[in-house]
Amino acid sequence: MAKITASVYSSHVPAIGAALDNGKSGEDYWKPLFAGYDYSKEWIRENKPDVVLLVYNDHASAFDSNFVPTFAIATGEEFQPADEGWGPRPVPVVKGHSRLAAHIAQSVIQDEFDLTVVNSLDVDHGLTVPLSLMFGQPEEWPCLVIPVAVNVVLYPPPSGKRCFAFGEALKRAVESFDEDLNVQIWGTGGMSHQLQGPRAGLINKEFDNAFLDRLADDPQALVDIPHIDYVRQAGSEGIELVMWLVARGAMQSKVVQKHRFYHVPASNTAVGHMILENP
Template structure:
């Protein structure tokens, strides 16, 4: 059967994609950030997954204020990079895995999660920047990706506990698939940041590092953190961190931390990164 063997957690700052696309990764400002992913690229080259479940949030590219699903899964064959106002990123199309995605949709909906099923989807920086950080700039992404979109843009977003429970449902779905697949699940977004208002540029390194600690050692307790704590302590966009709980929920209670990285600032945002493996 299919197995989720590892999880990856990373910020998806759009300026990171611009730095990659415009050849600026070696500049003094960006070099320390990309150095934090050197190990990650070696790790994934040695442990290339058959499929990635990539949890991210759309930034008004595929959805708008008229239609924002709380949780959605994309079941198509291929997903094009979205035009976010300055043209699509010059990255390869994302190949899907329709059989596994459709199986997950059926399993998770039967498990009492009302996923929205999407066939056609353009994917924005929330999904493509993590792929670039982990795989560099290949001519084609090395494995299929199943996009799982979460609403953390419009009120109300799902609770941390609901996200954590969804991760457990995703794991059950994967393990009931009748094909031998090595699956990874990635949680993206965050860390502390606010993009508007008098607190624009907020970075709370203490909150971020406490979150990283607890995500590894006590995710059950972390899943009970209320929304208001994220907003007050990590900024209005810090709520993106609940998506990391989906990936963590799909893992064993006890995990091995293979890599941890934290860096500020990256375009007025804190960047966090973890790689966890199941024992």
């Protein structure tokens, strides 16, 4: 059967992709950030998955305000990098695993989650930036990727508790698949940041690091955090952290922390990163 062996958590700041794409990763501003992923690149080379379930949020590239599903899975064979207004990122086409994605949809829907099935979509920086941080700039991505989109853009987003339970359902789905696959699940977005209004530029290091502590050792302490606390403590875009709870819910209760990194700022955003393995 397929098995989830590890989870990766990372911010997906669009400026990170721009820095890579425009050859600025060696500049003094960006060096400390990219250095935080040096271990991760070595780790992923030694622990290359067959498939990544990549939990992210779309930024009005595949969905718009007329249609934003709470949870969606993409079942296509491949997904093109999205044009977000300045042309698509110069990164490889993302190749999917249609059979596993369809199986997950079947299993999760029967498990009482109203999952939207999407046959085709373009993927924006929310998905491609974490791939670039982990794999660099290859000619093609070294594994298959199943996009799993979560609404954290339009109110109301799903609760942290619902996201964690969704992760648990994803774990059950993967483990019932009849092919021997090494699967990782990645949770992306966050950490604390706010892009507009009087609090634009807000970063809360204390909240972020407490979240990282609990994510590894006590995730149940995070599942009941209400939406308003994310807004108050982590800024209007801090709600993206519920996507990390999807990935954590798909893991075992006790995990091995392989790497942890935190850096501010990256384009007025706090960057968090963690790698957890199932024992």
